[in-house]
Amino acid sequence: MQRYSLVNVIRHALRSNTRWQPAWRDPQPQRAYDVIVIGGGGHGLATAYYLARKHGLRRVAVLEKGWIGGGNSGRNTQVTRSNYFYPVSSAFFDHSLRLYEGLSRELNFNVMLSQRGLISLAHSEHELETNRRWANAIRMNNVDSQMLTPAEIKKLVPLLNLHSRFPVVGGFIQRRAGISRHDAVVWGYARAANALGVDIIQGCEVVGFDLAGGRVNGVQTSRGNIASDRVVMSVAGHSSVLAKLAGLRLPITTMALQAMVTEPLKPVLNAVVISASVHAYVSQSDRGEIVLGGGADAYNSYAQRGGLPLTRSTVAAAIELFPTFSRLRLMRQWAGAVDVTPDTTPIMGLTPVHGLYISCGWGTGGYKAIPAGGDTMADTVANNRPHPLISRFGLDRFPKGALIDEGAASGVAH
Amino acid sequence: MREPPREWHIDEPQARRTQPIAVLAASAAGVFQPIKNMLRISCPHCGIRDEVEFAFGGPSHVTRPAFEVSDAEWADYLFNRENPKGIHYERWQHAYGCGRWFNAARDTVTHEILAVYRMGDPKPVLPGAPRGRAP
Numbered sequence: 382m383q384r385y386s387l388v389n390v391i392r393h394a395l396r397s398n399t400r401w402q403p404a405w406r407d408p409q410p411q412r413a414y415d416v417i418v419i420g421g422g423g424h425g426l427a428t429a430y431y432l433a434r435k436h437g438l439r440r441v442a443v444l445e446k447g448w449i450g451g452g453n454s455g456r457n458t459q460v461t462r463s464n465y466f467y468p469v470s471s472a473f474f475d476h477s478l479r480l481y482e483g484l485s486r487e488l489n490f491n492v493m494l495s496q497r498g499l500i501s502l503a504h505s506e507h508e509l510e511t512n513r514r515w516a517n518a519i520r521m522n523n524v525d526s527q528m529l530t531p532a533e534i535k536k537l538v539p540l541l542n543l544h545s546r547f548p549v550v551g552g553f554i555q556r557r558a559g560i561s562r563h564d565a566v567v568w569g570y571a572r573a574a575n576a577l578g579v580d581i582i583q584g585c586e587v588v589g590f591d592l593a594g595g596r597v598n599g600v601q602t603s604r605g606n607i608a609s610d611r612v613v614m615s616v617a618g619h620s621s622v623l624a625k626l627a628g629l630r631l632p633i634t635t636m637a638l639q640a641m642v643t644e645p646l647k648p649v650l651n652a653v654v655i656s657a658s659v660h661a662y663v664s665q666s667d668r669g670e671i672v673l674g675g676g677a678d679a680y681n682s683y684a685q686r687g688g689l690p691l692t693r694s695t696v697a698a699a700i701e702l703f704p705t706f707s708r709l710r711l712m713r714q715w716a717g718a719v720d721v722t723p724d725t726t727p728i729m730g731l732t733p734v735h736g737l738y739i740s741c742g743w744g745t746g747g748y749k750a751i752p753a754g755g756d757t758m759a760d761t762v763a764n765n766r767p768h769p770l771i772s773r774f775g776l777d778r779f780p781k782g783a784l785i786d787e788g789a790a791s792g793v794a795h
Numbered sequence: 796m797r798e799p800p801r802e803w804h805i806d807e808p809q810a811r812r813t814q815p816i817a818v819l820a821a822s823a824a825g826v827f828q829p830i831k832n833m834l835r836i837s838c839p840h841c842g843i844r845d846e847v848e849f850a851f852g853g854p855s856h857v858t859r860p861a862f863e864v865s866d867a868e869w870a871d872y873l874f875n876r877e878n879p880k881g882i883h884y885e886r887w888q889h890a891y892g893c894g895r896w897f898n899a900a901r902d903t904v905t906h907e908i909l910a911v912y913r914m915g916d917p918k919p920v921l922p923g924a925p926r927g928r929a930p
Binding site for chain 1: 906
């Protein structure tokens with residue numbers, strides 16, 4: 382792998398930048414691999430990377446039916462945080478945030494993590510009480526959080542309208558939270574995995590599994606059959622469709638979660654602002670665009686485009702909080718097909734099919750979990766048992782009734 | 796109350812397209828105009844209305860199992876969902892209209908509503924090509 386460094390930038394600049402190598406190869410699929418990862422999003426690529434780096438598995442393939450990072454990894458709002466209520470969620474998502482904190486160095490690729498703080502707003506005394514309980518739970522989980530008065534919020538976010546239709550009466554901040562660059566995370570993992578020998582095969586759709594005696598022996602793809610006795614499914618919104626090919630039914634509903642960006646501005650907003658009540662979240666990307674997100678459309682959808690009633694309510698909520706933004710034009714609006722579980726907690730680990738592993742149910746918050754998702758899945762596959770951090774995220778929690786209802790606990794979907 | 800019609804309503808294709816965002820920003824800023832590109836659902840009792848009048852009720856035809864079942868079967872009933880890429884048989888309520896529930900068969904890729912039928916009716920047999928691909 383060609384290292385990215387100041388010395389190399391200068392050296393290549395002197396040669397008119399004509400000798401840069403592609404960041405990853407475009408290999409033909411081999412006939413067999415030690416591990417096949419289905420899905421070339423952040424989670425799939427991170428899983429392959431940690432399998433190669435931490436567990437020494439070099440014959441690993443990532444199969445992607447489109448192009449890497451073209452699904453939800455390219456459709457999220459880049460929010461990186463770990464302000465969860467339950468200890469089991471907090472431990473996992475804070476592991477992820479810690480990995481994010483060292484990711485640029487680890488991957489030799491700038492993921493542009495900006496820990497500018499994430500402020501959750503309260504619009505009533507009751508919501509403030511809930512926020513206080515939540516903020517204290519986060520501290521008990523050994524993650525940073527701090528209650529803020531309206532004056533403190535105003536100081537951090539001068540453009541925020543405290544006297545909106547639902548006035549802001551307080552809130553709390555996780556200062557280590559922020560945003561990072563989603564494409565950089567995908568490309569960084571792809572480049573680093575490629576350097577360790579992982580085959581990233583794009584334009585290769587899995588159309589079936591080779592199963593025998595409750596074991597997986599390989600996959601059937603649009604580019605031929607590939608053998609492997611360990612297969613990881615990491616396909617987000619299409620998890621139900623893929624799992625059905627292996628005879629599995631999942632507690633997943635696929636919905637359209639949309640986001641949008643305005644035309645770029647000079648820096649005006651140095652925090653991520655979330656309001657669960659009016660359901661909008663707002664941040665400013667490093668390119669200056671104001672990034673807006675809201676809830677998911679109510680009905681099942683694989684369409685990767687959001688319904689306009691929800692776009693409208695998100696925009697209305699955002700400009701009520703930031704009246705200044707009402708004159709901005711939206712440049713783009715899009716949606717991802719997100720895989721929502723009944724308890725808004727991901728599903729990770731083993732499946733009833735031996736050698737078949739699953740990582741799904743990331744719902745509306747998979748981006749922030751990419752490093753920890755990849756790290757723990759790689760460990761799970763290498764040792765054929767759930768990593769301790771994800772032992773309660775398994776499919777078996779549903780028959781046991783051991784749900785982790787983070788959505789209900791923290792009052793906001795992920 | 797008028798008895799609902801016995802036959803299903805078969806609608807025209809209603810694939811949604813994105814709308815110029817300027818219209819949307821204008822409507823959010825207070826210059827209200829009707830949003831044309833959203834689901835248009837045919838309530839069996841009231842006729843075609845906009846999506847915003849309806850509440851989604853999840854999949855239809857999910858049958859509660861017998862009283863004595865294993866934990867796995869009970870969890871399958873409670874949590875597991877068909878979640879198809881293609882035709883989805885689902886419940887809707889005309890919440891801001893007549894308030895009544897009904898079923899719809901809708902393509903989850905094109906969002907085309909293929910049939911609307913009453914609660915308790917069996918799944919309609921739908922003519923035409925297999926679904927689940929955008930046109």
